[in-house]
Amino acid sequence: MPLDLDAYCAANQPRFLAELVELLRIPSISADPAYAADVRRNAGHVAGAARAAGFSVVEIVETEGHPAVYAEAITDPALPTVLVYGHHDVQPVDPLDEWVSPPFEPQVRDGRLYARGAVDDKGQVFMHLKAVEAHMRTRGRLPVNLRLLVEGEEEIGSVHFEQLVETMGERLSADVAVISDTGIFARDVPSLTVGLRGLAGVEVEVRGPSLDLHSGVFGGAVQNPVDALARMLASLRDPVTGRVTVAGFYDDVVEPTEAERAAYRSLPFDESAFRKVAGGIGATVGEEGWSVLERRWVRPTLEINGIWGGYQGPGAKTIIPAHAGAKISCRLVPNQRPDVIGRLVAEALRAATPPGVTCEVEVRHGGNPVITPADHPAVRAASRAMGSVFGREPVIIREGGSIPPVEVFQRVLGIQSVLVGVGLPDDCIHAPNEKFDLDHYAMGIRILARLWDEVAAEMGDQRRVPSADK
Amino acid sequence: MPLDLDAYCAANQPRFLAELVELLRIPSISADPAYAADVRRNAGHVAGAARAAGFSVVEIVETEGHPAVYAEAITDPALPTVLVYGHHDVQPVDPLDEWVSPPFEPQVRDGRLYARGAVDDKGQVFMHLKAVEAHMRTRGRLPVNLRLLVEGEEEIGSVHFEQLVETMGERLSADVAVISDTGIFARDVPSLTVGLRGLAGVEVEVRGPSLDLHSGVFGGAVQNPVDALARMLASLRDPVTGRVTVAGFYDDVVEPTEAERAAYRSLPFDESAFRKVAGGIGATVGEEGWSVLERRWVRPTLEINGIWGGYQGPGAKTIIPAHAGAKISCRLVPNQRPDVIGRLVAEALRAATPPGVTCEVEVRHGGNPVITPADHPAVRAASRAMGSVFGREPVIIREGGSIPPVEVFQRVLGIQSVLVGVGLPDDCIHAPNEKFDLDHYAMGIRILARLWDEVAAEMGDQRRVPSADK
Numbered sequence: 036m037p038l039d040l041d042a043y044c045a046a047n048q049p050r051f052l053a054e055l056v057e058l059l060r061i062p063s064i065s066a067d068p069a070y071a072a073d074v075r076r077n078a079g080h081v082a083g084a085a086r087a088a089g090f091s092v093v094e095i096v097e098t099e100g101h102p103a104v105y106a107e108a109i110t111d112p113a114l115p116t117v118l119v120y121g122h123h124d125v126q127p128v129d130p131l132d133e134w135v136s137p138p139f140e141p142q143v144r145d146g147r148l149y150a151r152g153a154v155d156d157k158g159q160v161f162m163h164l165k166a167v168e169a170h171m172r173t174r175g176r177l178p179v180n181l182r183l184l185v186e187g188e189e190e191i192g193s194v195h196f197e198q199l200v201e202t203m204g205e206r207l208s209a210d211v212a213v214i215s216d217t218g219i220f221a222r223d224v225p226s227l228t229v230g231l232r233g234l235a236g237v238e239v240e241v242r243g244p245s246l247d248l249h250s251g252v253f254g255g256a257v258q259n260p261v262d263a264l265a266r267m268l269a270s271l272r273d274p275v276t277g278r279v280t281v282a283g284f285y286d287d288v289v290e291p292t293e294a295e296r297a298a299y300r301s302l303p304f305d306e307s308a309f310r311k312v313a314g315g316i317g318a319t320v321g322e323e324g325w326s327v328l329e330r331r332w333v334r335p336t337l338e339i340n341g342i343w344g345g346y347q348g349p350g351a352k353t354i355i356p357a358h359a360g361a362k363i364s365c366r367l368v369p370n371q372r373p374d375v376i377g378r379l380v381a382e383a384l385r386a387a388t389p390p391g392v393t394c395e396v397e398v399r400h401g402g403n404p405v406i407t408p409a410d411h412p413a414v415r416a417a418s419r420a421m422g423s424v425f426g427r428e429p430v431i432i433r434e435g436g437s438i439p440p441v442e443v444f445q446r447v448l449g450i451q452s453v454l455v456g457v458g459l460p461d462d463c464i465h466a467p468n469e470k471f472d473l474d475h476y477a478m479g480i481r482i483l484a485r486l487w488d489e490v491a492a493e494m495g496d497q498r499r500v501p502s503a504d505k
Numbered sequence: 506m507p508l509d510l511d512a513y514c515a516a517n518q519p520r521f522l523a524e525l526v527e528l529l530r531i532p533s534i535s536a537d538p539a540y541a542a543d544v545r546r547n548a549g550h551v552a553g554a555a556r557a558a559g560f561s562v563v564e565i566v567e568t569e570g571h572p573a574v575y576a577e578a579i580t581d582p583a584l585p586t587v588l589v590y591g592h593h594d595v596q597p598v599d600p601l602d603e604w605v606s607p608p609f610e611p612q613v614r615d616g617r618l619y620a621r622g623a624v625d626d627k628g629q630v631f632m633h634l635k636a637v638e639a640h641m642r643t644r645g646r647l648p649v650n651l652r653l654l655v656e657g658e659e660e661i662g663s664v665h666f667e668q669l670v671e672t673m674g675e676r677l678s679a680d681v682a683v684i685s686d687t688g689i690f691a692r693d694v695p696s697l698t699v700g701l702r703g704l705a706g707v708e709v710e711v712r713g714p715s716l717d718l719h720s721g722v723f724g725g726a727v728q729n730p731v732d733a734l735a736r737m738l739a740s741l742r743d744p745v746t747g748r749v750t751v752a753g754f755y756d757d758v759v760e761p762t763e764a765e766r767a768a769y770r771s772l773p774f775d776e777s778a779f780r781k782v783a784g785g786i787g788a789t790v791g792e793e794g795w796s797v798l799e800r801r802w803v804r805p806t807l808e809i810n811g812i813w814g815g816y817q818g819p820g821a822k823t824i825i826p827a828h829a830g831a832k833i834s835c836r837l838v839p840n841q842r843p844d845v846i847g848r849l850v851a852e853a854l855r856a857a858t859p860p861g862v863t864c865e866v867e868v869r870h871g872g873n874p875v876i877t878p879a880d881h882p883a884v885r886a887a888s889r890a891m892g893s894v895f896g897r898e899p900v901i902i903r904e905g906g907s908i909p910p911v912e913v914f915q916r917v918l919g920i921q922s923v924l925v926g927v928g929l930p931d932d933c934i935h936a937p938n939e940k941f942d943l944d945h946y947a948m949g950i951r952i953l954a955r956l957w958d959e960v961a962a963e964m965g966d967q968r969r970v971p972s973a974d975k
Contacts, residue, residue: 234823236823243786244783244786248784249906250834250836251906252904254905255800256801257789261809261831262808265734265736265812269735272732313714314715320726320727335725338729341814341824342734342735342815342829343813344811344813353706353810357784362822366724389744389790390790393787434721436721436722
């Protein structure tokens with residue numbers, strides 16, 4: 036047990052809090068151009084904190100948008116190298132009047148630190164800085180090589196992130212990536228996220244008459260493109276089993292192991308709380324034979340993200356619309372590939388096109404699903420670090436969405452990611468009254484400090500573990 | 506045979522053309538406020554022509570929009586009274602550069618008069634004025650009482666017409682209405698339109714989560730409102746038979762007689778020409794067991810006029826939309842009623858709503874289908890008048906759309922309508938190079954002149970024929 040690190044963290048925790056509070060005062064809202072100078076000032080503040088923590092190289096890295104911060108602490112080329120990712124920008128704060136205390140005037144209430152960015156992601160970036168500081172001040176060096184990349188545009192879709200990673204190239208080379216921008220499953224259920232779904236998308240346009248037709252004069256003898264589209268979309272899913280009916284859709288799906296399913300079953304999933312978070316829906320639905328968590332984490336899905344056609348204004352307009360369209364996206368699981376799924380969905384739509392209309396399908400750029408094997412040495416290391424601090428072994432879970440850096444790191448750098456975050460489901464990220472539990476902030480620092488010891492132990496002998504497919 | 510009328514018309518036809526040309530020079534475009542003064546000047550010109558024709562009372566009738574013209578020639582209260590409807594406003598002229606000659610500089614080419622409004626409807630209104638003139642100049646009086654109402658807002662949806670009819674009330678009382686604002690089936694196939702479809706409409710809104718959800722985090726476990734709506738809409742029609750599957754939808758439908766169907770079969774319907782007119786569609790579709798004409802004239806239909814939901818902008822947005830909606834309208838045939846059909850469609854949509862979303866349906870104001878029995882004395886009269894001029898008995902047909910005055914006359918005044926128009930399918934109404942064949946203009950005047958003799962003969966003894974339901 037790293038008593039030295041724990042003791043250092045315990046002794047300095049009040050200062051760790053005070054320093055985070057200073058960072059949280061900067062309104063680094065990336066979405067609003069009015070705050071561009073604040074985002075830049077915030078990057079400078081993070082860079083200063085990185086220098087203070089003991090990183091030997093610290094730089095503000097310009098992009099075509101907001102700047103990022105890069106820092107490195109290369110101990111010894113023979114040691115394993117970790118790339119840590121976080122972001123220093125924050126979400127907008129509307130509706131402002133729902134905040135109990137102002138979003139950029141951090142306040143502690145009941146052991147929680149309330150401020151925009153408290154947990155997403157300034158607080159978790161600061162956990163990394165303080166964990167490094169603990170190593171530097173107690174031992175004078177880190178047991179691994181560490182590269183830190185703190186983006187300034189995560190909340191606006193990481194618009195220049197891939198360009199940034201490509202430009203930095205070799206400077207980001209690492210054996211594995213650690214990302215602290217997520218949470219754990221529940222307060223008493225620590226978890227590590229190792230899988231994310233991929234994405235495939237198509238846009239379909241159904242065309243009938245060359246112009247809107249009078250529905251009285253022509254109605255009954257002309258295929259209505261909206262009607263055709265509705266029928267085509269409805270044909271993509273079996274209403275009874277909830278399964279996607281696109282031929283070949285499930286062919287490449289790797290089903291989770293029975294152990295993984297058993298682990299998910301053991302999670303304290305609260306259906307009623309989920310329905311509330313999901314916009315107050317009255318019932319969950321989905322693919323027969325799979326739980327709600329499995330439907331979101333390990334099963335692929337097909338969603339209609341938007342639809343349009345004909346008259347949408349007030350009142351009535353009695354036309355047969357000339358055309359109609361829809362945007363469709365699929366969430367993918369290993370080993371589905373976006374180009375294959377896009378093509379299959381396009382083929383299914385074309386095959387379902389009735390007489391009297393034509394159908395054009397554009398297959399969009401997508402992203403691969405990613406999964407870091409549960410027996411990856413970095414996962415084992417993170418599991419031990421987290422387990423020792425929480426007093427309970429973390430569950431290995433997946434997420435239903437995509438986290439762009441994970442996909443970029445895999446595709447551009449060829450490295451896999453482990454998501455080590457300590458946020459809680461009730462942290463109100465992206466909403467008023469965002470908070471970070473102070474005990475989680477403290478535990479997070481200790482977890483990350485221990486993590487580098489564990490990574491050194493697990494990966495010291497086998498550096499350059501097999502890369503993910505580029 | 507009314508040789509006196511025919512001779513008068515033949516002798517004066519060059520002047521009839523010259524007078525129509527003068528009216529066509531006035532750009533009475535009701536849709537464009539810049540032409541409001543022209544519409545008013547045009548009303549004055551029509552009123553002057555009505556006085557010249559021999560109407561004893563002629564008035565410009567103000568509305569909240571463009572003025573109408575009212576004229577009457579009451580010969581004898583004991584005679585049958587006919588209400589004639591037409592309109593003096595015209596469609597816009599765009600695209601102007603496609604006109605061979607300017608739209609308001611009438612030009613005769615190859616026996617056709619080219620100008621905006623030539624056949625729709627200034628030319629056909631003028632047929633009525635000249636037919637009255639023929640009676641007045643040859644016999645000094647009409648054989649019927651005639652009320653003429655020439656609207657100035659038909660091309661903008663007759664927005665104040667119902668109000669106008671209600672305000673004029675008893676001054677419009679008549680035994681039957683004659684409307685000359687349509688055409689015949691084909692050049693060699695004279696026809697009388699006696700039936701129009703009605704209209705019922707609903708708007709449906711499907712609501713799921715209270716806000717757009719992240720399709721990665723939630724996709725697979727949450728009912729997608731667009732998906733649900735597509736499925737609900739698809740459920741309203743049997744894809745094999747093309748029949749509407751709404752329970753009770755066909756219950757009140759009066760099927761056409763075998764004689765009527767035989768008459769339709771005998772019509773020279775050109776499927777390829779129809780597909781061209783219908784926006785160049787590749788195939789016609791529709792209810793099994795019925796021809797294209799029957800699907801449009803005597804069968805009810807259900808059309809989706811518009812649909813919306815989720816993201817419609819450029820690129821992709823990976824959401825489960827919070828809600829989706831659609832506008833639906835049905836064309837009705839006797840004896841369907843709009844309130845009943847609206848309710849049945851609403852019930853079908855509610856019954857098809859899957860778990861996890863809710864559905865709200867608003868039933869809109871609709872209109873009754875109308876049909877004037879083929880053995881109505883005015884239909885017999887019109888058939889004889891038209892048959893004697895064309896040398897061929899007209900076919901009794903229906904139209905798929907609604908003509909608002911017909912429905913207003915039936916509902917407000919309790920009178921039925923016969924549509925006596927002599928336009929041709931290739932007249933390009935509402936398009937560049939609108940024209941009126943000069944021989945049809947001349948035949949139309951003779952038909953209408955004869956019509957009043959025939960109406961007097963048919964309806965003189967049985968005036969106040971049974972009114973339609975109010």
